Amino acid sequence: MKHSRRDFLKLGFITLAGxxxxxxxxELLTPEALATIKKGNGKRWAFVLDTTKCIGCGMCxxxxxxxxxxxxxxxxxxxxxxxxxxxxxxxxxxxxxKEGRYGYIKNDPQGRNIKEEDIAKGFFVCKLCNQCxxxxxxxxxxxxxxxxxxxxxxxxxxxWCIGCGYCIQNCPYGARFFHPVYNTAEKCTFCYHRITKxxxxxxxxxxxxxxxKIGNINDPNSEVHRxxxxxxxxxxxxxxxxxxxxxxVGHDSIVR
Amino acid sequence: MTIEHVHGELWxxxxxxxxxxxxxxxxxxxxxxxxLTGLVAGxxxxxxxxxxxxxxxxxxxxxxxxxxSFALLIMAPQxxxxxxxxxxxxxxxxxxxxxxxSAIAAFGVVFSxxxxxxxxxxxxAYRKFIxxxxxxxxxIMRLIYKAMTLGSYDVSEKALHTDERAxxxxxxxxxxxxxxxxxxxxxxxxxxxxxxxxxxxxMPVIFLMSAIVSGxxxxxxxxxxxxxxxxxxxxxxxxxxxxQVLAWFMIVAFTLELLDIxxxxxxxxxxxxILSTIIFDRFAFNIFALQxxxxxxxxxxxxxLPGLTIRRAFISSALVLMGVFMMRWNVVIGGQSxxxxxxxxxxxxxxxxxxxxxxFREGLVAVIxxxxxxxxxxxxxxxxxxxxxxxxxxx
Ligand code: SF4
Ligand code: SF4
Numbered sequence: 256m257k258h259s260r261r262d263f264l265k266l267g268f269i270t271l272a273g274x275x276x277x278x279x280x281x282e283l284l285t286p287e288a289l290a291t292i293k294k295g296n297g298k299r300w301a302f303v304l305d306t307t308k309c310i311g312c313g314m315c316x317x318x319x320x321x322x323x324x325x326x327x328x329x330x331x332x333x334x335x336x337x338x339x340x341x342x343x344x345x346x347x348x349x350x351x352x353k354e355g356r357y358g359y360i361k362n363d364p365q366g367r368n369i370k371e372e373d374i375a376k377g378f379f380v381c382k383l384c385n386q387c388x389x390x391x392x393x394x395x396x397x398x399x400x401x402x403x404x405x406x407x408x409x410x411x412x413x414x415w416c417i418g419c420g421y422c423i424q425n426c427p428y429g430a431r432f433f434h435p436v437y438n439t440a441e442k443c444t445f446c447y448h449r450i451t452k453x454x455x456x457x458x459x460x461x462x463x464x465x466x467x468k469i470g471n472i473n474d475p476n477s478e479v480h481r482x483x484x485x486x487x488x489x490x491x492x493x494x495x496x497x498x499x500x501x502x503x504v505g506h507d508s509i510v511r
Numbered sequence: 512m513t514i515e516h517v518h519g520e521l522w523x524x525x526x527x528x529x530x531x532x533x534x535x536x537x538x539x540x541x542x543x544x545x546x547l548t549g550l551v552a553g554x555x556x557x558x559x560x561x562x563x564x565x566x567x568x569x570x571x572x573x574x575x576x577x578x579x580s581f582a583l584l585i586m587a588p589q590x591x592x593x594x595x596x597x598x599x600x601x602x603x604x605x606x607x608x609x610x611x612x613s614a615i616a617a618f619g620v621v622f623s624x625x626x627x628x629x630x631x632x633x634x635x636a637y638r639k640f641i642x643x644x645x646x647x648x649x650x651i652m653r654l655i656y657k658a659m660t661l662g663s664y665d666v667s668e669k670a671l672h673t674d675e676r677a678x679x680x681x682x683x684x685x686x687x688x689x690x691x692x693x694x695x696x697x698x699x700x701x702x703x704x705x706x707x708x709x710x711x712x713x714m715p716v717i718f719l720m721s722a723i724v725s726g727x728x729x730x731x732x733x734x735x736x737x738x739x740x741x742x743x744x745x746x747x748x749x750x751x752x753x754x755q756v757l758a759w760f761m762i763v764a765f766t767l768e769l770l771d772i773x774x775x776x777x778x779x780x781x782x783x784x785i786l787s788t789i790i791f792d793r794f795a796f797n798i799f800a801l802q803x804x805x806x807x808x809x810x811x812x813x814x815x816l817p818g819l820t821i822r823r824a825f826i827s828s829a830l831v832l833m834g835v836f837m838m839r840w841n842v843v844i845g846g847q848s849x850x851x852x853x854x855x856x857x858x859x860x861x862x863x864x865x866x867x868x869x870x871f872r873e874g875l876v877a878v879i880x881x882x883x884x885x886x887x888x889x890x891x892x893x894x895x896x897x898x899x900x901x902x903x904x905x906x
Contacts, residue, residue, distance in 0.1 A: 331517050335531045349528035349854055365527070382530070391704060397615035398604040417604050418597025420536040421615055427705035429530030429851050433518035438597040494781075495704060511528065511852040 298406040300445050300500070301472035302456075303482050304381050307505035308466040311336055311379035313358035318461030320356065322446060324436075331432040332356065333443035334383040334458055339509055340364040341375045347509050355379075380510050381467065383458070384409065384430040384443035385491065385499030392422035392431060392442075401440065406471075407500060408447050413439045427495045445469060472500070518597060521869060522862055527855035535847050535859045538873050540590035542839040543881050545696045545718060546725065547587040549835065550885075552689040553726010554580035555629065560756065562682035568752035574636055575737075575898040576730045581629050582888035588622060590881055594872045614699040621695055625688045632681040634661070635674045637896045642666050655895070693722040700842060707782035708789065708846035713771050720764035725835035727757045731828035733889070735821060737899065745821055754824045757831065758814040765807050768838070785849045793856070794845045797837055806834010 319334045320327050336355030340348040348364035359379070362369055390409050393401050400416040403409050416439035423431040423440060434441035446456035450469060454460075459467045470479030482488065482504065489506035490499040503510075519534025554576045560566045561573035592602050609616040634641075642664050645656040694715035700706075701714025731753045738745045772790060775783060790798060810827035813819075844859045862874035871877065892898065 329517050330520060331532050337528075347854075349852070351528070351531050354531040395613045395615070395702070396610055397613040397618070398601075399608050399610035400604070415601070415604060415608070416598060417601045418599075419591070419595070419615060420597075421613065421699075423532075423536050424847075425703050425705050427851060429533045432532035432534075433536070433597060435517050438518065511854050 297473050299472050300386060300407050300450060301470065301479050301483065302383070302386070302445065302501040303468040303470075303479050303488070303504065304501060305466045305468070305482075305504040306378055306380050306507075308464045309336070309379040309381060309462075310464060311338060311355065311359035312463070313355045314461045314463065315381060315458035315467060316354050316356040318457040319443070322449075322457035323444075325441070326435050327356070329435045330354070331435065331441075333430075333441070334381060337380045337382060337511075338364055338377070339380060339507070340369065340377040341509055342369070342373050343375045344373070349509075349511060376507075378505070378507070380503070381458075382428065382430070382491075383501060384426075384445075385428060385497065385501045386445060388498035388500060389496060391425045391427065391495065391497055395421045395425045397421065404447070406451075408445055408450075409442070410444055410447060411440050411442065413437050416440050427492050427497065428499075516869070518869070522860050522873065524858040524860060525850075525855065526858070527850075528852050529850035529855035529857060530852055533850055533852075533857065535844065535857055537843055537847060538595070538859065539840075539844075539861050539878055540595045540873070540881075542836070542843040543878065544587065544590040544595075545693075545700075545722075545843075546836055546839045547583055547590070547881070547885070548696050549693055549718065549722030549839075550726045550729050551580045551583045551587055551625075552693040552719070552722040553724065553728070554583060554730050555685055555689045555726070556723050557727050557730050557753065557756065559682040559686050562678055563686065566752060568746075568748045571746045571749045571899075572730060572734050572753065575734060576726075577629070577633055577636060578892050578896060578898045579730065579733065579885070579889055580726070581633060582892060583885045584622075584626055584629060585888060586881060586885050588618070589884070590877075594877045594881075614695065614702050617695065621688075621692050625685075625692050628681055628685045628688055632678055632685065633896070634659075635678045635681065638663070638674055639666050639671060640896065659895075690719055693719045696722075700846070705851055706846045707775075707780075707786050707849070709842065711771055711774070713767060713774075717764070717767045717771060720760060720767055721835050721838055723760045724757060724764050724831060727753055727760065728828040728831035728835070731757065731824055732832060733886070735825045735828075741899070743899070747821065750821060750824050751819050754814050754819050754827070757828070758811060761807060761811050761814075761831070765803070765811070768803070782849075782853055785853045789845055789849050789856075793848060794841050797841050797845070802834050802837040802841055805830050806837055807831075810834070 313336055315334055316332055316336060319325070320332060323333055325332060330353065332354040335351050336359075337349060337351045338355070338359055342348070348367065348369070350365045362371065386408050388407070390403060393403055393409060397419060398415060398417055401409060401411045401422055413434075418433065418439055420433070420440070423433070431440055431442045433439065446454075446458075450456060456467070456469045459469050468478050468482070470477035472479050472483060474480055483502050486504060488502040488504055490502060491510070493499070517534070519536050522538065523534040525533070557569065558573045558577040558580065561569040592599060596602060605616060605619050609619065611617060638660075641656050641659045645653060645660050645664075648656055697715035697718030700709040700718075701711055703709045731750060734753075735745060735750070775786060810830045813823045813827040816823070848857055848859070850857060862870035865871035865874050865876055889898070
């Protein structure tokens with residue numbers, strides 16, 4: 256059989272078209288779009304952290320690790336406690352040894368010995384995933400393995416994540432890491448498996464001082480709604496445009 | 512739950528305040544990935560300069576650079592697919608559920624399109640040769656060549672002329688495709704808003720220019736070595752022409768890279784305080800001495816001095832190759848070296864001697880494999896389609 260060049264080119268283009276068409280048949284449903292189709296019942300989970308109440312005991316970190324099966328000794332955590340110490344000379348010391356899981360019991364920020372009279376102010380700040388309204392982590396996932404639920408929580412599909420780490424890079428808050436056992440992207444979910452069953456997040460229950468609160472921000476009766484709408488609150492790094500849904504009471508400009 | 516090591520912990524040193532979950536997650540492989548992709552683009556552009564723009568001096572290296580770009584293309588995604596993903600067996604998910612808001616998702620499409628263009632162009636360029644071999648060779652090689660003809664045995668004057676037009680067409684659409692491929696690799700970094708060193712709209716263009724620079728340099732480098740090994744005469748006109756292309760693209764690349772740092776510094780946003788310590792202190796030697804000094808300025812002088820000799824071309828191309836690799840390294844590792852807290856640093860220590868799967872996949876052994884393989888593939892291809900001879904259509 257003899258083919259002319261023209262035949263070959265024709266065949267080539269048909270093949271190319273054949274390959275491209277099925278590709279475009281995949282409907283481009285972004286996880287965000289999917290969420291609007293399903294339409295939540297107006298529920299939007301949000302978190303309040305009252306840093307004025309936190310004493311840095313680290314119970315929340317412990318509870319989280321146990322609840323969410325993050326190996327206790329592994330140096331990563333879905334939530335963590337940071338210590339901020341500002342000295343009278345203006346120097347700022349920040350640390351979070353072992354994510355604060357053992358609590359802060361000594362006056363040793365960054366392993367240094369600080370005299371109490373040198374300290375201007377000191378406090379603790381808990382961190383967790385902000386379940387951003389515009390999550391930059393979701394935006395960059397090449398396979399859509401991380402997505403936003405209709406009630407605003409960002410989840411990760413451990414069975415679909417390819418482990419590229421792109422989402423970890425694009426979270427401005429350092430909320431994500433690789434799960435030491437499953438080897439897929441991992442982060443706080445506000446304990447989605449608990450809150451959707453009417454329970455509190457594990458860390459909220461573990462905090463004896465009421466520093467952590469979870470609730471539906473659209474429910475006028477919730478404490479989260481009340482605090483966010485009547486008190487002066489702040490979110491972390493608003494300049495990134497992620498619209499975080501974790502609100503801080505008693506925020507300070509030295510917080511990173 | 513068993514206690515396992517945390518991904519990233521084995522090669523990351525942390526200083527001052529970094530968020531607990533922060534590690535160097537994108538390692539040497541993410542530097543090699545754009546490096547290889549860049550070499551593809553450069554090698555292809557070089558072959559197109561002959562095929563499309565009729566730069567006659569480049570004729571002796573046109574086919575070689577085309578085949579080389581194919582060999583590099585095969586290896587380009589391997590750092591990601593083989594070594595970087597923590598779930599490599601799922602890499603095909605990118606094809607099943609591409610999330611096109613992500614810069615990496617388009618990779619499959621862009622990459623396969625480009626691969627197809629290069630493969631078809633090679634077929635046209637070697638068609639006459641393949642047909643000849645299919646007619647004259649014996650045994651298994653005969654079968655291989657027969658299969659490669661795809662049933663097309665027409666090598667009449669007219670048919671070859673059509674071939675030439677097809678090559679020209681493919682080489683022409685290949686140029687924007689190559690630019691797109693690499694510009695897009697730059698966008699993978701340029702779109703990450705939480706890494707200050709990466710986040711600039713200049714990134715795709717910077718990557719594209721340094722890509723072309725590195726690809727042309729690699730062609731000069733490999734061409735000279737191959738000719739020496741085969742004890743053939745090096746075509747000085749072709750070498751000079753490649754050197755010229757290299758030098759002009761380097762000016763653009765250098766200007767853009769300079770502009771990037773200047774604009775970061777001039778805007779001096781919140782992150783500049785720590786970013787400047789990365790650029791002017793921690794990575795100063797890497798950036799100013801290796802990437803720019805030895806990798807850009809010195810070869811530019813060597814290339815622009817009149818009467819370019821083979822030795823000078825060789826030295827400059829080797830320096831450029833080193834310089835562009837350093838650029839990839841400085842961007843990828845340097846970008847992650849500052850904590851997102853803007854209050855601490857991380858240092859990357861590449862595992863050299865593997866002692867478990869993790870340090871094997873992410874270590875020096877894998878790096879050597881990735882950097883040697885394109886040459887092995889080139890050698891293999893040369894067994895079937897002679898890269899340095901000039902038979903076949905397209906001339
Ligand atoms: S805090 Fe980070 S991981 Fe959580 S939703 Fe926002 S960007 Fe994503
Ligand atoms: S690590 Fe997993 S979840 Fe994160 S971007 Fe990659 S595939 Fe998506």
